[in-house]
Amino acid sequence: MLQFARDYLPLYFQGTLVAIGVTLLSMMLSVAIGLLAALGRLSGSHAARSIVSAYVALFRGIPPLVLLYVVYFGLPSWAEQMGIQPLAAFLAPLNNRVFSAVVAFGVNSGAYSTEIIRSAIAAIPHEQMEAAQSLGMSYWLAMRRIIVPQAARVAFPPLGNEFIAVLKGTSLASVIGVTELMRDAQLVAAATFQNLMAYSLAGVYYVALVIMLQSAVTWIEGRLSPAHK
Amino acid sequence: MPFTYLRRENARAAGAALPAGERRHASPGPEPPVLELIGVGKTFGKTTPLAALADVSLRVSRGESVAIVGPSGSGKTTLLRCINFLVPYDTGRILVNGRLIGYREHRGRLVPDTEQRVNDIRKRIGMVFQRFNLFPHRTVLGNLLEGPLYVLKVPRPQAVERAKAALERVGLTDKIDAYPAQLSGGQQQRVAIARALCMEPELMLFDEVTSALDPELVGEVLAVIRRLAQQGMTMVIVTHEMAFARDVADRVVFMEAGRVVVDHRTAEFFARPATPRIEAFLSRFAVPGGAG
Numbered sequence A: 001m002l003q004f005a006r007d008y009l010p011l012y013f014q015g016t017l018v019a020i021g022v023t024l025l026s027m028m029l030s031v032a033i034g035l036l037a038a039l040g041r042l043s044g045s046h047a048a049r050s051i052v053s054a055y056v057a058l059f060r061g062i063p064p065l066v067l068l069y070v071v072y073f074g075l076p077s078w079a080e081q082m083g084i085q086p087l088a089a090f091l092a093p094l095n096n097r098v099f100s101a102v103v104a105f106g107v108n109s110g111a112y113s114t115e116i117i118r119s120a121i122a123a124i125p126h127e128q129m130e131a132a133q134s135l136g137m138s139y140w141l142a143m144r145r146i147i148v149p150q151a152a153r154v155a156f157p158p159l160g161n162e163f164i165a166v167l168k169g170t171s172l173a174s175v176i177g178v179t180e181l182m183r184d185a186q187l188v189a190a191a192t193f194q195n196l197m198a199y200s201l202a203g204v205y206y207v208a209l210v211i212m213l214q215s216a217v218t219w220i221e222g223r224l225s226p227a228h229k
Numbered sequence B: 001m002p003f004t005y006l007r008r009e010n011a012r013a014a015g016a017a018l019p020a021g022e023r024r025h026a027s028p029g030p031e032p033p034v035l036e037l038i039g040v041g042k043t044f045g046k047t048t049p050l051a052a053l054a055d056v057s058l059r060v061s062r063g064e065s066v067a068i069v070g071p072s073g074s075g076k077t078t079l080l081r082c083i084n085f086l087v088p089y090d091t092g093r094i095l096v097n098g099r100l101i102g103y104r105e106h107r108g109r110l111v112p113d114t115e116q117r118v119n120d121i122r123k124r125i126g127m128v129f130q131r132f133n134l135f136p137h138r139t140v141l142g143n144l145l146e147g148p149l150y151v152l153k154v155p156r157p158q159a160v161e162r163a164k165a166a167l168e169r170v171g172l173t174d175k176i177d178a179y180p181a182q183l184s185g186g187q188q189q190r191v192a193i194a195r196a197l198c199m200e201p202e203l204m205l206f207d208e209v210t211s212a213l214d215p216e217l218v219g220e221v222l223a224v225i226r227r228l229a230q231q232g233m234t235m236v237i238v239t240h241e242m243a244f245a246r247d248v249a250d251r252v253v254f255m256e257a258g259r260v261v262v263d264h265r266t267a268e269f270f271a272r273p274a275t276p277r278i279e280a281f282l283s284r285f286a287v288p289g290g291a292g
């Protein structure tokens, strides 16, 4: 077992790095979408609210694996069949496996981030907005300077959980051939026929990653709190 | 106290040439009053409408401090919040330094004004809330810098100077790097006053700023407001502290059910309660000589 782990350390390690990279990029996309969508949903605009509601309903409902297939196998080839040049050029980057994975996971997780960030903003007492406005701040300035920074602290722990969910979800990217941890485990299993060993080892790596991530989240949370009542 | 006294005499002198009934509507000079409300009304709720304010008129001249008192639910908070348009009033007009807030005239009708123009007026009005409403994620200095830096666009060094000067006025220089949660209620409220002062407002609004405080912390906050009055700040003070109103205010406005019942000079208000209702109200506060 140990020997096995040692032999394949470089390969699994590389897969781990890819998994972390895909997770980070997906989460950046997810939080960016989540922030914009949450602000849109809380804004007075009817159109923005409907679009965001539709987005959340759709992407919370669609399984990430299905979305991954649609994005990677579906979209670029569809654009080519349609024969619309600009569209094809726009969707061409999706031929890249990693890029596709990041888009699919980011857009999927963005639906959850939207809800997390929306409820974090809603948790900030309305008096904070009024105090800011009484200083002459506009709604958006108050959002940027006063509300969102406070909401970020509220949203941080649940976003940490979402981060973990996305990390584990990156194992799905193996099906489109992204050589992350799970894909490496598949390759090792195929080469050695030691299925149990190969996949369990991947599991150990995931567990270790999640534990490290969780401690990082807890640590940062602790750093954020003393300034906050 | 001697200062307020002096100012009160001055205000009286300025209005002396006018008939007694007109006096409170007299402007001391060519400049418009800092605050003028003309027939302001506000109704909450559509299904069961409730008139929180009805036909409220009020003038506050530069340097005056006006106390607003009255039973709970009489519309005092709503009045203050209408003045800086945190609550949009539905009838009448509110003018700050002669400028209509919240609406502008368009073809003879009042239409809602742009957010930017409302903010332009808001930044000249300081508001202090019952529950402080400091920004918990910023230090005291950070709280004081938000307005000057991001609203007034004052360069940072000057903004810091302002913040320090304001902290000195409320006696909290040593707390500049503390977070709100590390301060007592009284200290938080003084920071809130300093935060408003940093905007160099022409008008300050206080909404029962001591009623969320432990009794032993009330004094330090009232002392700060008293000093502001002495320095000639124009203020509208909603309060349940009758002794304080009597000490600091030039005029006392008594509200009931959304209406201004009386608007009298402070001495007169306490010496000769205008209605039995006010007399009963004052007796509850046991102001020495007030109800008797």
Ligand SMILES: Nc1ncnc2c1ncn2[C@@H]1O[C@H](COP(=O)(O)OP(=O)(O)OP(=O)(O)O)[C@@H](O)[C@H]1O
Residues within 6 Å of the ligand: B044, B045, B050, B051, B052, B070, B071, B072, B073, B074, B075, B076, B077, B078, B079
């Ligand atoms: N946002 C609101 N929605 C509905 N009704 C409101 C709202 N704000 C105030 N009211 C009602 O308007 C009336 C006046 O309220 P307001 O808070 O101005 O009274 P107040 O004189 O400040 O009372 P207190 O001394 O208790 O603070 C009350 O009947 C209150 O219930």
Ligand SMILES: [Mg+2]
Residues within 6 Å of the ligand: B076, B077, B078, B207, B208
């Ligand atoms: Mg009130």
